[in-house]
Amino acid sequence: MFKKILIANRGEIAIRIMRACKELGAKTVAVYSDADKNSMHAQLADEAIHIGDSSPKQSYLNADVLIQAALASQADAIHPGYGFLSENASFAGTVDSAHLTFIGPSADSIRAMGDKAESKIRMKKAGVPTVPGFEGLESESDFKKAAEEIGYPVLVKAAAGGGGKGMRVVNQPEELHEAIESARGEASNAFGDDRLLVEKYIPNAHHIEFQVFGDQHGHLVHLFERECSTQRRYQKIIEETPSPLLTPELRKQMGEAAVNAARAVNYYNAGTIEFIFDPSLSTPALSGDEGFYFLEMNTRLQVEHPITELTTGLDLVQWQIRVAAGERFPYSQEQLTQRGHAIECRVYAEDPANGFFPSTGKLLQYIEPRGPGIRVDSGFRAGDEVSHFYDPLLAKLIVFGESRETAIQKMQAALREFVAHGVTTNIDFMQDVLSHEDFTSGKVSTKWVENKFNWKPSTPTFESLIAASLADLTIVNRPSSIVNEHDPFSPWKNPNGFRN
Ligand code: ADP
Ligand code: ADP
Ligand code: MG
Numbered sequence: 001m002f003k004k005i006l007i008a009n010r011g012e013i014a015i016r017i018m019r020a021c022k023e024l025g026a027k028t029v030a031v032y033s034d035a036d037k038n039s040m041h042a043q044l045a046d047e048a049i050h051i052g053d054s055s056p057k058q059s060y061l062n063a064d065v066l067i068q069a070a071l072a073s074q075a076d077a078i079h080p081g082y083g084f085l086s087e088n089a090s091f092a093g094t095v096d097s098a099h100l101t102f103i104g105p106s107a108d109s110i111r112a113m114g115d116k117a118e119s120k121i122r123m124k125k126a127g128v129p130t131v132p133g134f135e136g137l138e139s140e141s142d143f144k145k146a147a148e149e150i151g152y153p154v155l156v157k158a159a160a161g162g163g164g165k166g167m168r169v170v171n172q173p174e175e176l177h178e179a180i181e182s183a184r185g186e187a188s189n190a191f192g193d194d195r196l197l198v199e200k201y202i203p204n205a206h207h208i209e210f211q212v213f214g215d216q217h218g219h220l221v222h223l224f225e226r227e228c229s230t231q232r233r234y235q236k237i238i239e240e241t242p243s244p245l246l247t248p249e250l251r252k253q254m255g256e257a258a259v260n261a262a263r264a265v266n267y268y269n270a271g272t273i274e275f276i277f278d279p280s281l282s283t284p285a286l287s288g289d290e291g292f293y294f295l296e297m298n299t300r301l302q303v304e305h306p307i308t309e310l311t312t313g314l315d316l317v318q319w320q321i322r323v324a325a326g327e328r329f330p331y332s333q334e335q336l337t338q339r340g341h342a343i344e345c346r347v348y349a350e351d352p353a354n355g356f357f358p359s360t361g362k363l364l365q366y367i368e369p370r371g372p373g374i375r376v377d378s379g380f381r382a383g384d385e386v387s388h389f390y391d392p393l394l395a396k397l398i399v400f401g402e403s404r405e406t407a408i409q410k411m412q413a414a415l416r417e418f419v420a421h422g423v424t425t426n427i428d429f430m431q432d433v434l435s436h437e438d439f440t441s442g443k444v445s446t447k448w449v450e451n452k453f454n455w456k457p458s459t460p461t462f463e464s465l466i467a468a469s470l471a472d473l474t475i476v477n478r479p480s481s482i483v484n485e486h487d488p489f490s491p492w493k494n495p496n497g498f499r500n
Helices: 011-023 040-044 063-072 089-097 107-113 116-125 140-150 173-191 248-263 305-312 316-324 404-417 427-435 448-452 462-467
Strands: 004-007 027-033 047-052 077-079 154-158 167-170 196-200 206-214 220-232 235-241 269-277 292-298 341-348 365-367 374-378 393-401 419-421
Touching (some): 004 011, 004 063, 011 027, 011 040, 011 393, 027 040, 027 063, 047 063, 063 077, 077 316, 089 107, 107 116, 140 173, 140 196, 154 173, 173 196, 206 248, 206 316, 220 248, 220 305, 220 448, 235 305, 235 427, 248 269, 269 316, 305 374, 341 404, 393 404, 404 427
Parallel strands (some): 004 027, 004 077, 027 047
Antiparallel strands (some): 154 167, 154 196, 206 220, 206 269, 220 235, 269 292, 341 393, 365 419
C-alpha cells in the first residue's frame, strides 16, 4: 500500500479522496492555487503545497508542477480526481516515467478512449452498439451526404469533446453550415482540435451509464447503471440508480456491453461507459435494434460515483487506490448486487432563472443537511468564497432509500434543510424537478429541463469562459430573463436563491 498520496485536484473530490487515503493509512498531500489558499481541501491534508496562481492552466492543469510537488513531498502515487488532468494520457504517462503510480487506468487506455471518433470505431469492432453516424468527414458536402444518409435530426459533435462542448443539434439541411462552423470554432478553442463527427440525434433519449471496475490481473466487472438524464447544457444535475427504465434483461445486456467495451481497451481501475438509451426501442428483441448505444467512456472516477457506492456497498475510491497498488478486486460479477435506491443532486452556485449562469460570492450562511441515509460530499464551509475560477459545484447531496419513492422523499426533505446564503443556488429548482410528475414517473429525458424551461443555451458556458482566458464575468452579456410566469416550474419564485 502507498505511504503517501498526492491529490491533483481541489474541492469536494479532493476531500473525498483524502478521506479514503486516510482510512487506508496513507498520508495525503494537497495542492492549491492562489484562490484556494484558505480552502478546506488544503487544510484537511497532512501537507499542502502551493502550485500557482488561480487560473487552472497555471495550477491544477500544470503537469510539471504537480509532478515536482509529488517528488518533493516524497509521495508514491497521484490521484487525479475528475476533470483537470484526470483524462490526460500524457499526464498519466509522465507520472509513470517519474516512478510514481497514477491512480487510474493505463495511459494507453486513456488514449484509446479519449477521442470520440476513434473510440467509436474501436467499439464497433468490439461489437458494442454505437449511434449510427460517420467519423473522419472533411468537407461540408461530405457532412451533408452523411446527414442525409443518417436522416435528420443529426448531432454534430467534437471528436475531442467533453463537458458538453462542441455539440450542435441539426434539424434540417439549412442549419448544417452554421452548426459545423460554430462546433468547429468551439472545439478548436476548448480542445485545440476541430475534428467533428456526425451521428443520429436521438430525441427523448435517456443517458444511462454503467460503472465498470477492473484490477491489474485481468478481472473486470460492472457495478450496474446510473440514470443521468436530468441535464442542462448536456451536463448532469440529478443522477439516480437503479434507472427506472431498465428491466433485468436490459440491465444484463447493457452491463455485458459495458464490460466488453472496457475489455477492448484492456481497462483497469474505475471507469464509466456512457450509453444513450432510446426508450422508443425499449423492446429491442422486437425492433431488432439494441435501443442503447455507446456514447463515450470516461476513463476516471465519475462525479456521481457515490450513488453506486450506496447501492453496491463498495467504496470505489478505496478500491481505486487498492487496485492501483496491485491488489486484486475480490468480487465476481455474480457476487455483486444492487440494493435499494440512491439519488444524487448536484448543488450548484448558479441561477436557473438566468440560463443556469454561475453565481459567485461569499457563503454567508451555509448549513448542510444531516440524518439517516444522507451523505454530503462538499468542499465548502460558511465564510468560504465561491470563485469564478472553478466549477461552481457547492456540494453533492446523496440520499439512500429502500425504494425510489422513499429516496425522492428523503431528498426533498434534505434539500429543504440545505441552507446556502450569499450565492444563488439551484436548490429550489431541484425541488421543482423532484416533485414534477415527469420525474416521479421516470420520464425525464436529457432535453427535458431545457424544454420545460423554454431555455436556450445562449449563455456562454462556464467552461467557455475559462477557455476564453477568464474575461471578467461582469463584462459578459447575460441573456435576457427567461422567466415564464405561467410555467408550473418556479425557480424564480425565490430570485435571490434565499430559502425560507
Ligand atoms: P461526469 O461525466 O463525471 O458526470 P460532467 O459530464 O458533468 O462529469 O463533466 C465532465 C467533467 O469535466 C467532470 O469531471 C467535471 O467535473 C469536469 N469539469 C468541467 N469543468 C471543470 C472545471 N472548471 N474544474 C474542474 N472540473 C471540471
Ligand atoms: P461529453 O463528452 O460532453 O460528456 P457525450 O457524448 O457524453 O459528450 O454527450 C453528452 C450528452 O449529450 C449526453 O448525456 C446526451 O444528453 C447528449 N447526447 C450525446 N449524443 C447524443 C445523441 N446521439 N442523441 C441525443 N443526445 C445525445
Ligand atoms: Mg459524457
